[in-house]
Amino acid sequence: MKTYKVVTIGGGSSYTPELIEGFIIRYEELPVRELWLVDIEEGREKLKIITALARRMVKKAGLPMEIHSSLNRRDALKDADFVTTQLRVGGLEARAQDESIPLKHGLIGQETNGAGGMFKALRTIPVIFDIIRDCKDLCPDAWIINFTNPAGLVTEAVLNHSDWDRFIGVCNLPFGMEMGVSKILEVEKERVRIHMAGLNHMVFGLDVFLDGTSVKKEVLDLMVTRSSALNMKNVMDLPWSPEFLKGLGAIPCAYHRYYFQKEEMLAHMLEDFSKGASRATEVMEVEKTLFEKYKDANLADKPEELEKRGGAYYSDTACNLISSIANDTGDIQVVNTRNKGAISSLPYDCAVEISSLITKNGPIPLATGVLPVGAEGIVQQLKSFEKLTCKAALSGKYEDAFVAMVSNPLVQSEKIGRLVLDELLLAHESYLPQFREVIENLRNKS
Template sequence: MKTYKIVTIGGGSSYTPELIEGFIKRYAELPVRELWLVDIEEGKEKLNIITKLAERMVKKAGIPMKIYSTLNRREALKDADFVTTQFRVGGLHARSLDESIPLSHGLIGQETNGAGGMFKALRTIPVIFDILKDCKELCPNAFVVNFTNPAGLVTEAVLNHTSWERFIGVCNLPYGMEVGVSKILEAEKSRVRVHMAGLNHMVFGLDVFLDGVSVKRDVLEKMATESESLNMKNIMDLPWSPEFLRGLDAIPCAYHRYYFQKDQMLSHMLEDFKTGETRASQVMAVEEDLFKKYQDEDLADKPKELELRGGAFYSDAAVNLISSIANDKRDIQVVNTRNKGAIASLPFDSAVEVSSIITKDGPVPLATGLLPAAAEGIVQQLKSFERLTVKAALSGKYEDAYVAMVTNPLVQSEHLGRKVLDDLLLAHEKHLPAFKETIDTLRNRP
């Protein structure tokens, strides 16, 4: 039976035990002979902690999976079968800036949406491109499975501005939605499938199947009348009105609250911000506790507290995808991939998040046609924003970044957009080399 070499870029992440657990649980169908954990110098201490925990987990499981760790990415990538990416350029400090600077101007501050999400993309896209250059040389046949946010925007950049085709964005949100719908239906998840389409963090559940029979209306009615919620740990759980759910005629994802309940979400975020609290500050506290637990030499399992980090179901989403490619399962999963006409109103080459058949050659997106009328506009606007953001990431031009910023539905203000853009450019200077001239000009303004 074929065995696999897998490389994880960002191996010192607190999410990595999720991934290790996933590989252990599925070892019989996906025998990983080598798992390489890669990080950078700033993450060396965390990488060492995670590596020792991974070794304890593998030893307890009694499987012959060898764990390697290195700060030398090229050493790790040689002849890899799969490469996973799960890093954050600038760390949690950068996330804090992404959240707090927009909030200081009265705009939603969120790590993958709005102004904050845009700057996470501007920092991330060049690093992803560098990784792919190494992959092209050292493991040209590998699949790159990207969990790094904003996953959809990063996928858009790679598919349309590099020659690398074996790139798939994955998110735990769609998997979590299916788990939540299964609970609403009081059924095993294996019996339930939610057909989804849209963009990453702007995906809609267009239909729900229980044992192959559509039960979407039943799910929506339960969500409307019983206040059933499909939410995530990192997003405030505001209820949807019954009228909205019935009118939408689709299952919203947790991130839709930032767009369809914008005023309420912003109000709550501003209240927290006044006390010095953001989601980043909460995550920093969770991370500190997690890494203390990870250092316990008696710990050989993923701690339950990791669910507080917002990464629940990560291993299921990521490892299910890898196993389905390796075994040519041809099952249906929700991934970020090239549209290829699946969503009729979006360009053929655009990256979309859509239910796809997973084959040994990658995802084949399922034809969806047009999205619901309530989804079409916001999805097209966000796709325009994504394309503009990629253009800015590649050009480093102020005007490109400015137009992208103002186009975002959570900004939509030329005046505030300029203020937030300027502040974020200056704050993230270290991680925006493409914008050096732009930032120098900003700093030297009278």
């Protein structure tokens, strides 16, 4: 039986026990012989803690899976079959800036949407490209499974600005939506499938199937009173009106609230901000608690508190995908991949988040045609923003970053967009080497 070598970049993440659990559960179908956990020097202590926990989990399971750790990814990558990426450039401190600086100027501050999401992409895309260069040298046949946010934007950059095609973006949101629908319908998750299409964190459930039969109308009716079942831990829960759901004719995801309930979401975030609270500060506390638990030499299981981190179903999402590629299953999963005409109103080569057949040669997106009219405009606008952000991340030009910022539907202001752009550039100077000259000019002006 073929065995596999998996390398996880960002192995010191608090999410990693989810991944370990996923590989343990699936060992019979996906025998991982080596799992390498890789991090950077700043993550040395967390990596040490996670590695020890991973070894305890594998030992308890009685599996011949070797757990290695390294601060040098080139030492780890040689002959890898799969490389997973779950990194956060700048850590949670950078996330706090992404959230607080836009809020200071009256804009939504969020790690994957708006100005904050743009800057997470500007910091992340060059690092992902560095990883790809190493993979080309050391494991040219590996699949890179990217969980790093913003997953769709990162996938867009790789598929259209590099020559690496074996790259798939994953997100736990679609899996969580199917779990939520199964709870609404009070059935097992395996009986439910949502046909999804759109962009990462702007994906729509176009149809819902229970045992192969469409039940979309029933689910939309039930969502009026039970939409909380589909919400995420990191997004404020606001109900959808029956008129909106009926008019949209599709299942919205949690992140749609930032666009379709913008005023209420902003007011809530500003209230928290006035008290010195944010999702970043909340996650910092959760992580502190988690790592104290992870240190316990008697702990050999994933703790329940990990779900508060926002990573629920990560192992199911990532490990299901890896297993399906390895076993050429041809099952349907929601991934970020090249459109290839599946959504007819978006460019052929662009990255989309869409229900796809998973094969040993990668995803085959399911033909969708045009999106509902209520989804079409916002998806087109965000795809333009994604393309502009990719251009800025690779050019390091101020004008490219400025037009990307202003074009985002959560900004749409030259005046405020400039203020936020300049402040975020200065705040993240250490992680934006491509903007070094731009940032020096900003400092000289100030």
